[in-house]
Amino acid sequence: MTGVAPALSVKHLSHAYGARKALDDVSFSVTRGAFAVLLGLNGAGKSTLFSLATGLYAARQGSVEIMGHDVAAAPSEALRRLGVVFQARTLDLELSLTQNLLYHAALHGIGPGEGKRLAAQALARAGIGERARDKARDLSGGQMRRVEIARALLHKPSLLLLDEPTVGLDIKARADILAHVRGLVAQENLAVLWTTHLIDEVEPRDQVIVLHQGRVLADGAAAEIVATQKAKAIGEAFETLTTGLRE
Amino acid sequence: MSEAASSSGALRPFSAGQYAVCLAGVVWREGLRFLHQRERFVSALVRPLVWLFIFAAGFRSVLGVSIIPPYDTYVLYEVYITPGLMAMIQLFNGMQSSLSMVYDREMGNMRTLLVSPFPRWFLLGAKLFAGVAVSILQVAAYLVIAYFWEIEPPSKWGYLTVLPALALSGLMLGALGMLLSSVIRQLENFAGVMNFVIFPMFFASSALYPLWRVKESGLLLYYFCAVNPFTHAVELIRFAFYQQIAWDSLAAVAGYAALFLIAAIRAYDPAKGMLQRRGG
Numbered sequence: 382m383t384g385v386a387p388a389l390s391v392k393h394l395s396h397a398y399g400a401r402k403a404l405d406d407v408s409f410s411v412t413r414g415a416f417a418v419l420l421g422l423n424g425a426g427k428s429t430l431f432s433l434a435t436g437l438y439a440a441r442q443g444s445v446e447i448m449g450h451d452v453a454a455a456p457s458e459a460l461r462r463l464g465v466v467f468q469a470r471t472l473d474l475e476l477s478l479t480q481n482l483l484y485h486a487a488l489h490g491i492g493p494g495e496g497k498r499l500a501a502q503a504l505a506r507a508g509i510g511e512r513a514r515d516k517a518r519d520l521s522g523g524q525m526r527r528v529e530i531a532r533a534l535l536h537k538p539s540l541l542l543l544d545e546p547t548v549g550l551d552i553k554a555r556a557d558i559l560a561h562v563r564g565l566v567a568q569e570n571l572a573v574l575w576t577t578h579l580i581d582e583v584e585p586r587d588q589v590i591v592l593h594q595g596r597v598l599a600d601g602a603a604a605e606i607v608a609t610q611k612a613k614a615i616g617e618a619f620e621t622l623t624t625g626l627r628e
Numbered sequence: 629m630s631e632a633a634s635s636s637g638a639l640r641p642f643s644a645g646q647y648a649v650c651l652a653g654v655v656w657r658e659g660l661r662f663l664h665q666r667e668r669f670v671s672a673l674v675r676p677l678v679w680l681f682i683f684a685a686g687f688r689s690v691l692g693v694s695i696i697p698p699y700d701t702y703v704l705y706e707v708y709i710t711p712g713l714m715a716m717i718q719l720f721n722g723m724q725s726s727l728s729m730v731y732d733r734e735m736g737n738m739r740t741l742l743v744s745p746f747p748r749w750f751l752l753g754a755k756l757f758a759g760v761a762v763s764i765l766q767v768a769a770y771l772v773i774a775y776f777w778e779i780e781p782p783s784k785w786g787y788l789t790v791l792p793a794l795a796l797s798g799l800m801l802g803a804l805g806m807l808l809s810s811v812i813r814q815l816e817n818f819a820g821v822m823n824f825v826i827f828p829m830f831f832a833s834s835a836l837y838p839l840w841r842v843k844e845s846g847l848l849l850y851y852f853c854a855v856n857p858f859t860h861a862v863e864l865i866r867f868a869f870y871q872q873i874a875w876d877s878l879a880a881v882a883g884y885a886a887l888f889l890i891a892a893i894r895a896y897d898p899a900k901g902m903l904q905r906r907g908g
Contacts, residue, residue, distance in 0.1 A: 435743050436743065437742060437743070456748075457641075457745040457747070458638075458639065465743050467739055471740045473661065476657070480660065483653070485740070486653070487652065487656070487657075488741065488746070488751075490745075491646075492649045
């Protein structure tokens with residue numbers, strides 16, 4: 382059943398806060414092992430989409446499937462295959478990096494023995510293995526993000542969702558995090574949905590989903606969107622798409 | 629990612645052992661956080677001690693307490709208010725953890741908990757259980773100090789028999805806090821909860837004075853005190869400390885605990901809950 386299911390499939394998803402529509406019939410999918418960018422300005426509906434995909438809210442209309450498992454109907458099956466990095470910092474600052482990761486392991490039913498092994502492995506892969514015993518409080522913003530990514534991958538998910546992971550980071554840390562995640566996609570066949578409002582994080586071969594005022598305005602390879610909009614770069618294409626709607 | 633390819637197929641459902649691992653993990657984290665936040669521990673301890681050493685010492689001559697069950701002799705006022713202070717520790721603990729959930733930073737921690745693949749009722753239950761365990765530790769620390777003030781149960785067994793009462797009252801107050809955390813949209817200050825939850829619950833209860841005294845001053849207030857969940861938590865603890873069971877309070881606390889728990893789980897249910905009204 383799930384043999385050919387995409388890593389993430391969003392179908393006709395709508396959501397409203399009272400009278401305000403946050404998402405309006407949103408559909409797109411992310412294939413396995415792909416790096417997809419959900420591009421939208423603040424207030425476009427990215428965070429709502431994120432909350433629906435992680436099961437924090439239930440979809441009023443439409444569905445979200447992770448590796449073929451519906452988040453609303455089979456949340457456990459879906460969430461076991463999903464890694465999440467929230468926009469807000471969610472590490473326990475008072476706990477060490479290993480302790481933070483062990484807590485996450487327990488939340489996935491992984492005991493302390495196996496958890497320690499996986500934590501060491503995940504931190505080493507993120508390039509911060511030597512700081513495993515340090516408190517999260519002592520890390521820089523970029524290092525914290527790396528730990529959060531390592532934590533999200535600890536239970537070996539097939540899909541990683543990141544909600545504006547580079548917000549608040551300096552230029553170098555931003556580039557590092559982006560390169561790190563792109564590396565994971567290339568080496569480990571991981572599918573990634575990277576939400577951002579920063580155009581320069583997009584590469585021509587990335588799948589880009591342009592979300593604006595709760596609606597998908599474009600979905601395809603960045604280079605294709607640029608060509609369709611007869612623009613020079615993705616920034617200009619994005620501008621054309623979103624201002625066109627405003628007028 | 630070795631498992632990535634295979635993880636599209638069916639995964640084995642979580643075993644009982646994995647549920648235990650998850651519960652232990654949540655309790656362990658809560659315990660670690662508690663140990664790291666020394667000021668929280670100290671303030672949790674100082675608050676009842678201030679009541680015990682200052683308030684009770686000052687009022688012992690004014691507020692005489694007659695012989696009422698479970699006491700079979702006149703007791704010092706300090707002895708009378710000790711169960712109320714034990715419940716107060718749990719009340720503050722429950723409200724504090726709920727308030728910290730309201731803050732954004734903690735909301736983030738709540739999110740990490742809620743994206744766990746275990747059922748939501750289990751995750752919320754585990755978090756509550758962890759909070760109750762921490763509140764019992766705080767009560768134990770208070771009782772150690774009270775012991776040196778010669779406040780102790782008639783038999784050492786009282787320390788054991790009070791444990792289930794503390795577990796149940798802690799569960800009730802923790803579930804109330806969790807429910808509040810889901811319905812309160814924003815709470816930057818502790819004052820709101822102090823004024824509208826903690827003070828009314830604490831003062832309109834049998835924690836500081838027996839209800840017959842309240843009845844003398846006003847029937848309406850008495851009825852309010854009599855249905856106050858906190859009154860029943862205090863009485864349950866008071867009797868259990870004396871190796872007795874206050875059946876009506878036991879029923880009331882169990883009932884309120886179930887009610888608050890169901891409401892809290894419902895409030896955190898993605899489809900029905902208040903959570904999504906926060907906006908995102």
